[in-house]
Amino acid sequence: MTSRRPLLAALLIALTAMAIWPSGAWSAEPKPKPYRIYMALWRGWEEAAQGFKDYFTNQNIPVELIIRDAGQDKSKLKDFVAEAKRLEVDLVFTWGTTVSEEMLGRLDTVAADKHITEIPAVFAIVSQPLGSMVKDFASSGRNITGTTYLVPTETQANLIQSYRPFKRLGVVFNPLERNAQVAIGEFSEVGAKAGFEVISRSVDLVDGKPNPASIPAKVAELKKAKVDFLYIPPDTFLNVNRDILTGAALEQGIPTFAAGENPVLTSKAMFGGVYRYYTVGQLTAYKAEQILVHKIKPAEIPIDAPKRLSIIINMPVVRQLGLYPPMKLLGLAEVIDPTEGKGK
């Protein structure tokens, strides 16, 4: 409903314009001043950024996007903060946990000189915003709002159970990243109630950096521990090395479930239950619209996830494992099957 109003306004302006300048005067049509949005990205233009941009196009909201990519370099983010302030943009969009925490500040570290505080901001693809970025999902308590993109742990566990009942869930994780450990903790809690066990192995550190080469050995260890499923947590290191991880799992014959879409879409994870980045981007843009067009304070806009869960099944992997999905899940799922030439 709310989204229709700007559309009508635009239509009205267009009609009025046509009435005043009946012919050949289209160049004189006054364009409403576009909203200026500073988009700070972590690893280039991807689906969430596209969804964010497309929303404004589809809703006919004029925006001027100032796009900056940190290229996974944390040091650039200080300059981004300064630039956004200098340009006096209307809104800042931050992508990912690192960008959002560095530019908007954590609850405990936020400072007006180092972070963006005056300009309203929306964040997306932040794994664990609660407690670090926001006080409460109902209200950030700050001049920011945003979206979450992780499916609740219990939903994920149920999803795996609905594929095949399991007793042991294996996880390989990077000890330097917090996200995976939070996920492991939550899964253990759910498992205690639902009756499954979580078995985790951290990758080896070499010179204080996680070593991708150690991943296959960890997966083999999990195989020995007789895990039924391998869970791929939302973890940047694992995301980058997803081919090694999922390849090792497939070699060991362990089915994999991914909390993010990349391991399923572009690698060899068997299936995943995710909110698509594109949808998350659109939802984030909707919240930006609330702030820019409807002048609602960011603190009054709840932080939530898209309503629709996407179940993605990687059919070549399924066939290789011979572990076929139940009919009901298959009916709901988006099937990735490049060999058959049908993506859906």
Add this chain to the structure above:
Amino acid sequence: MTLDHTRPLFIRLLLLAFIVLVPPVGLLAHGALGEFARGLVPEMDKKAETVGRDLASSIERAIGYGIPLDKLQGMDEFFAPVLAANREIRYLAVTDRDNRILFINGAMPELLTPYFSVTDFEGGGSRKSLIGDFVNLAQPLMSKGVVVGHVQVGLDQDYVQSRLMEIAVDIGVMTLCSLLVSVEILLFIVTFNVIGPIRAVSTVMDRVRRGDFGYTCGVISDDEVGRFVHGFNGAIRHVDGLFRRLEAYMDEIKTAHFDKTVVGRVMDIEARVRFLFRFSRTGQPEVINEHQATDIRLPLFLFVFAEEMSRSFMPLFIRDLYTPSTGLDQEMAIALPIAVFMFFIAAVSPSAAMISARKGSRRVFLIGLLPATVGFFMSGLADNVFDLTLWRSLTAIGYALVTMACQSYIAQAAQRESRAQGLGVYVGAVLTASICGTGIGGVLAERVGYRATFVLAAALSVVAGLLIYRLMDAAQPKAEPLSPRKREFLALLRNWRFFALVTFAAIPSKIALTGFFFFLVPLTLLQTPGYDLGDIARIMMMYPISVVLLSPLAARLADKMGWKAGLVAVGGLIGGFGLLLPVLSGDFNVLGVSIALLGVSHGLSASPQLAIIPDICWTECRNMGQTNVLAFLRLAERVGSVIGPFLAAAFIPIYGISGAVIALGAVVLGMSVVFALLSFAYGSGPHIEAELAE
């Protein structure tokens, strides 16, 4: 509860209505059902084909992804919702190219394997074949242009039959209701327009035969009967006029005749005439109105009908209104309006009885209709539980006033006959109204919704009021005012036999009625899959129907065998046992039987409960009057009516709805057992003599 004198007439009218109504309805229904059956079969085939095609395309998609047909996963969960949503489909199966059953849901594979192994499903498109009691539809599964197996959809051949049966039951129930309603109306027309006037005429005629010409009939209808009565009255007035003329002539002779002997003869004759005949002193004959118990039957029927319309869905309606913010548990919230309704009836009834004795039944009936009608109407507009409770209390006040007015009217009108017969009229009207109101109310609620049904109830109660207003004359039979003191009532409770009867027979039977029947039954039945509001109402009709069928029998047994305490005890045990039946049989579908048994229980015990009073309260009846003792029993048992819903509501959080039925059953059965044991002692120990001596 001896049968009222209108019973033979009632039965004759019922027969008449039956002959007029049932054959055409039966004929029409037969034709319609045939048409329906012819239309249903192809519809079912079409549906089965659609279902088969849908399933086949999902399975083909899975096969298309390279999943082998025999490795399909989660087929039970895949088939189950389809089976649940389509009651006519009995099984779903997938067979491979050799017709071996790979997956099946809803039937035993052993049952079908012999058929499938010899059937050739090859050939394009879906194929229909008969397998035992099933109609089997095979839908080919294609993969890369080759048939790899079939989806088999099994239709129940009996389904059409059972659907037709359901519809036939529907028609039967509606016919029964229309039959009863038309008989009530016929009975009213006949008694009001024919029997009443004829009785008045016969009363007057009786007096005329004894030489009394001082009365005429007070009937002023404009039909044949009215004209006859008019003519009859004219004849009496003519005789009266003749007498006046004779009197005047004799007066003239007495005062003016010269011959004293003639005067003496005339005075002799006058004395003789005055001795043999009686004429009104004023020259204005007194009007006789024959008040009959049945006069009030139709208005009472309509009013109770209106109230009973909400019987089958009241708890469901309250549940829809319920919001957690009220600070009440849902169960208590549902119990509240029902219990408060009962409370107000109990609280208002005694004073309502006194008011109608003083002010006249007609006026009290009309006064009572006002809150009742407003209550019905506003209940339909209620938007929360407290709202509804308020309007239901208003209805309860009206209900108490109206029913008490009717009882006192009937009691006075039936004075010349026996009171028991009058009571029969009352109970008869209430029970037939209960049968029709419950049945029709449920169907209405299903069709037009709860709220509109309440509005219709208000309209019916207005019609009842109009009938009373237009047809009953203002002159009312006078009643002797009765007002026993409260302390005497308390003394009644010291009679242990009476106390046992109230506490362990009358109260549990009311607890079962309001807690189980009014409260838990609609809630439990709604949980049963496949039951709609109409079904609930039809099942609930079992109660008044079994009461109607059994009451006369029980009354006769109680009269003839004198086995009153025993009947009360047996009735109570049957009711308690009925409530426990679901747990004994392990199946909640027998709730209909429980309801019928409750009806049996109340049918058996209600009239002996009253009939036993003169036996066990001999002294009290003599001191206070039997009517008052009975009234006190009625009042005391209402304690059970009020606590019933609350008790049921308290059990729900502990045992669940089904468990609450059992728990309530245990309470009722327990109390009934106590009464049964005590009833053995009724005949022994210090009895009437000892109590007399006190």
